Amino acid sequence: MIRFDEVQKRYPGGHEALKGVTFAIDKGELVFLTGHSGAGKSTLLKLIALIERVSHGQVVVDGENLTRMRRARVPYLRRRLGIIFQDHHLLYDRTVFDNVALPLVISGVPHVEVGRRVRAALDKVGLLGKERLYPITLSGGEQQRVGIARAVVHKPVLLIADEPTGNLDPDLAREIMQLFLLFNQVGVTVLIATHALDLVRALGERVLHLEHGRLDELRVGGR
Amino acid sequence: MSRSTRHPVPPRRPATAKRLRRLGAWPDPRVYLLRHAEVLLSSLGRLWRNPVASLMTVAVIGIALALPTGLHLLLENARLLSGGWDGSTQVSLFLRREVPEAESQRLARALGERPEIAESTLIPRAEALEEFRALSGFGGALDALEENPLPDVIVVRPAPGHAAPEEVEALVTELRVTPGVEHARLDMQWVKRLYALMEIVRRGVEVVAVLLGLAVLLVVGNTIRLDIQNRRREIEVAKLIGATDAFIRRPFLYSGAWYGLFGGVAAWLLVSMALWATGGPVQQLALLYQSQFRLVAADAPTVLALLVGGALLGLLGSWLAVGRHLRAIEPS
Numbered sequence: 001m002i003r004f005d006e007v008q009k010r011y012p013g014g015h016e017a018l019k020g021v022t023f024a025i026d027k028g029e030l031v032f033l034t035g036h037s038g039a040g041k042s043t044l045l046k047l048i049a050l051i052e053r054v055s056h057g058q059v060v061v062d063g064e065n066l067t068r069m070r071r072a073r074v075p076y077l078r079r080r081l082g083i084i085f086q087d088h089h090l091l092y093d094r095t096v097f098d099n100v101a102l103p104l105v106i107s108g109v110p111h112v113e114v115g116r117r118v119r120a121a122l123d124k125v126g127l128l129g130k131e132r133l134y135p136i137t138l139s140g141g142e143q144q145r146v147g148i149a150r151a152v153v154h155k156p157v158l159l160i161a162d163e164p165t166g167n168l169d170p171d172l173a174r175e176i177m178q179l180f181l182l183f184n185q186v187g188v189t190v191l192i193a194t195h196a197l198d199l200v201r202a203l204g205e206r207v208l209h210l211e212h213g214r215l216d217e218l219r220v221g222g223r
Numbered sequence: 224m225s226r227s228t229r230h231p232v233p234p235r236r237p238a239t240a241k242r243l244r245r246l247g248a249w250p251d252p253r254v255y256l257l258r259h260a261e262v263l264l265s266s267l268g269r270l271w272r273n274p275v276a277s278l279m280t281v282a283v284i285g286i287a288l289a290l291p292t293g294l295h296l297l298l299e300n301a302r303l304l305s306g307g308w309d310g311s312t313q314v315s316l317f318l319r320r321e322v323p324e325a326e327s328q329r330l331a332r333a334l335g336e337r338p339e340i341a342e343s344t345l346i347p348r349a350e351a352l353e354e355f356r357a358l359s360g361f362g363g364a365l366d367a368l369e370e371n372p373l374p375d376v377i378v379v380r381p382a383p384g385h386a387a388p389e390e391v392e393a394l395v396t397e398l399r400v401t402p403g404v405e406h407a408r409l410d411m412q413w414v415k416r417l418y419a420l421m422e423i424v425r426r427g428v429e430v431v432a433v434l435l436g437l438a439v440l441l442v443v444g445n446t447i448r449l450d451i452q453n454r455r456r457e458i459e460v461a462k463l464i465g466a467t468d469a470f471i472r473r474p475f476l477y478s479g480a481w482y483g484l485f486g487g488v489a490a491w492l493l494v495s496m497a498l499w500a501t502g503g504p505v506q507q508l509a510l511l512y513q514s515q516f517r518l519v520a521a522d523a524p525t526v527l528a529l530l531v532g533g534a535l536l537g538l539l540g541s542w543l544a545v546g547r548h549l550r551a552i553e554p555s
């Protein structure tokens with residue numbers, strides 16, 4: 001599903017955020033990405049969503065080589081992904097329903113189906129009653145869950161999350177992680193960058209560890 | 224084993240219609256049209272929710288479009304008015320001094336019977352002298368002359384159907400060589416000058432129209448640029464979840480078209496108001512000249528051109544702004 005091959009990322013200004021990273025993630029895996037602040041976790045995720053492009057090496061996502069992908073095809077790649085950010089990128093002048101519906105509207109899903117699928121996604125994250133509210137009236141955890149609903153509403157093949165539990169209390173963080181496990185169980189490949197090492201340890205999934213732009217894979221337990 | 228065989232890159236699959244459709248690149252055409260209609264309405268709603276800013280933009284566009292439209296109407300009215308004066312074109316035939324008055328009268332009658340001539344009047348030399356004496360104040364000087372220096376004059380007015388400049392020219396050329404005619408003068412020079420003048424003014428109006436059209440492009444472009452900046456976050460999010468450039472562009476293009484269309488409507492209102500305000504005085508002036516002349520308002524094709532032209536200018540203006548500014552916004 002994801003393959004990095006000797007990937008190097010140098011930002012304009014000269015900082016080398018990734019220094020020759022090679023790994024592969026199979027379809028249906030759930031993988032955590034850990035590392036100190038500034039290790040390059042966000043950078044790695046941005047390469048997968050083509051928010052940034054590699055300086056050297058190549059990235060293959062869902063069978064497509066991103067190194068050579070033309071600008072015009074990028075939207076169609078992103079439609080196959082679900083992307084979750086720490087600051088959830090919600091639109092505050094639109095209702096929860098409209099926020100979650102956005103990926104469906106963008107890919108031209110018919111009206112009746114939009115309503116059905118948005119409600120299904122909100123149901124999964126436990127926000128079914130709040131579709132008419134505006135995000136600003138929700139708590140931090142609820143806003144994060146709206147972001148998650150938006151990331152899964154169009155049934156992506158790959159879910160990437162950058163510190164989805166960043167500023168949530170431990171109980172909420174565990175709840176959110178359970179959601180990701182749930183999506184993984186129905187076949188979605190999941191890659192989560194996180195600081196919450198104790199949570200990662202408790203879950204016992206595969207972990208990719210970044211150290212100053214270099215990869216150091218450790219497998220914590222097994223399933 | 225080399226790295227490239229360990230990580231083979233699958234060949235790019237051809238982008239068949241079916242696959243593009245599965246990826247959502249080619250949605251159902253009915254859904255597509257419905258989305259367009261929705262965006263059309265929602266961009267209208269967006270203008271509606273910012274009434275002050277929208278009205279300012281629309282007013283500026285309206286004034287810019289009203290100016291050339293008003294000038295065009297003014298010219299149109301001037302053309303109609305001068306068309307009415309074509310009937311007053313006349314040819315003066317100065318007869319040879321030796322032609323006796325009876326012969327002059329016969330010629331005047333003969334000319335009057337020709338189909339291309341509406342009226343032919345003889346002014347006998349004696350009568351002309353009296354008139355000249357009365358009007359000029361040179362009475363004393365004339366008395367010093369031994370005989371009347373003036374010739375008989377026949378004044379010919381072309382028939383209404385034969386008043387076009389070329390036809391009148393042809394008539395004059397023919398009359399000039401009629402026996403007994405010394406000299407023929409066409410009193411039409413001023414009509415020609417008026418036409419020439421109007422042609423210059425028309426060019427001027429065209430130049431003004433082009434310049435103000437450019438101004439409309441800039442106004443719309445600037446408004447859309449601000450709009451894009453205000454919605455930067457929304458654009459970033461949309462790009463992040465897979466919106467194509469076309470999808471993001473669409474609401475801005477429709478907003479531009481709306482601005483232009485409403486600007487056209489505003490221009491029409493402004494011009495109509497100006498016509499209404501000047502209509503009364505013009506009619507009074509016309510009455511003084513015993514004319515039935517009335518100002519004509521913009522006809523349907525003009526109004527249609529104004530509205531469609533306004534919308535197209537708005538569309539083009541926003542297209543230019545969108546092309547320049549949307550690409551710069553990328554999620555980070």
Ligand SMILES: Nc1ncnc2c1ncn2[C@@H]1O[C@H](COP(=O)(O)OP(=O)(O)OP(=O)(O)O)[C@@H](O)[C@H]1O
Pocket residue numbers: 011012013015016017035036037038039040041042043044
């Ligand atoms: N747009 C950018 N331009 C220049 N340098 C950047 C840019 N983005 C990130 N960097 C640098 O690249 C390095 C890796 O950043 P990255 O955001 O990937 O770290 P991270 O592992 O996500 O850290 P954190 O846990 O704090 O989010 C950092 O040193 C950062 O300063």
Ligand SMILES: [Mg+2]
Pocket residue numbers: 041042043162
């Ligand atoms: Mg980060």
